[in-house]
Amino acid sequence: MKVAVLGTGMVGQAHAGKLVEHGHKVVIGTNNVSKTLAKTEPNAMGRPPFSEWIKRHKAIKLVTFSDAAKHGEVIFCALSGDGALKVLKELKTDLAGKVLVDITNPLDFSNGFPPFLSVVNTDSLGEQIQKALPQTKVVKAFNTMNADVQVAPKEVANSDHELFIAGNDDWAKTKVKEIAKSYGWKNILDLGDIKSARGMEMILPIWLMIMNAKKTSKFNFKIA
Numbered sequence: 543m544k545v546a547v548l549g550t551g552m553v554g555q556a557h558a559g560k561l562v563e564h565g566h567k568v569v570i571g572t573n574n575v576s577k578t579l580a581k582t583e584p585n586a587m588g589r590p591p592f593s594e595w596i597k598r599h600k601a602i603k604l605v606t607f608s609d610a611a612k613h614g615e616v617i618f619c620a621l622s623g624d625g626a627l628k629v630l631k632e633l634k635t636d637l638a639g640k641v642l643v644d645i646t647n648p649l650d651f652s653n654g655f656p657p658f659l660s661v662v663n664t665d666s667l668g669e670q671i672q673k674a675l676p677q678t679k680v681v682k683a684f685n686t687m688n689a690d691v692q693v694a695p696k697e698v699a700n701s702d703h704e705l706f707i708a709g710n711d712d713w714a715k716t717k718v719k720e721i722a723k724s725y726g727w728k729n730i731l732d733l734g735d736i737k738s739a740r741g742m743e744m745i746l747p748i749w750l751m752i753m754n755a756k757k758t759s760k761f762n763f764k765i766a
């Protein structure tokens with residue numbers, strides 16, 4: 543399948559890398575191809591620059607967000623919470639009729655760490671994206687665990703923990719569940735329509751507290 547990943551951060555890299563391993567034709571999208579390739583310093587989190595990663599993933603092409611949206615039958619949105627809506631609105635025509643897997647969290651770092659949620663309680667970024675792109679089938683998924691766990695759930699309790707998903711279109715959710723199963727997800731809990739993105743995005747504050755307490759990001763929630 544032709545898959546596009548919007549976003550060159552650790553989430554975009556994790557999904558693009560896994561999808562290509564599974565035989566998909568993958569492109570990864572960025573704001574500006576040459577600027578992204580020109581960065582040679584580690585990022586703010588101390589991770590190697592994208593230019594290093596792409597050298598090790600020769601089957602994945604780095605393209606603009608616009609070209610990525612044109613390429614993908616399924617598109618993963620791994621954009622920062624503050625940039626996602628603006629970027630996606632510009633891609634509205636190319637995303638029409640397609641499945642958009644929304645992994646974003648609406649994080650506001652303007653007051654430092656820990657971040658606030660910029661949308662919360664009565665709305666969510668997932669809903670805002672669906673509202674802005676009414677012809678696109680938005681499926682909220684993967685936003686409640688670390689990027690590495692998103693694509694390798696077996697590394698935590700042999701996959702005995704939950705992936706939450708939400709969206710208005712059952713066919714699109716089935717498609718995303720199939721991809722998730724191919725990553726090794728066993729427990730996929732469908733929380734209903736896109737309004738459930740509210741609860742999924744509100745998991746982030748407690749997730750951060752658990753990470754601080756356990757000193758690791760390699761964990762997830764188990765529903766029993």
Ligand SMILES: NC(=O)c1ccc[n+]([C@@H]2O[C@H](COP(=O)([O-])OP(=O)(O)OC[C@H]3O[C@@H](n4cnc5c(N)ncnc54)[C@H](OP(=O)(O)O)[C@@H]3O)[C@@H](O)[C@H]2O)c1
Binds near residue numbers: 554622
């Ligand atoms: N990190 C995790 O483990 C994790 C887990 C769950 C959910 N999430 C969520 O997944 C998303 C991606 O996270 P991430 O850590 O991989 O990367 P990120 O640093 O949050 O986002 C990276 C991507 O967003 C683009 N971007 C950043 N600011 C922008 C702006 N103002 N306008 C337009 N584009 C902008 C960057 O563009 P360029 O390519 O041009 O630099 C890059 O492609 C976020 O919403 C995050 O909250 C992350």
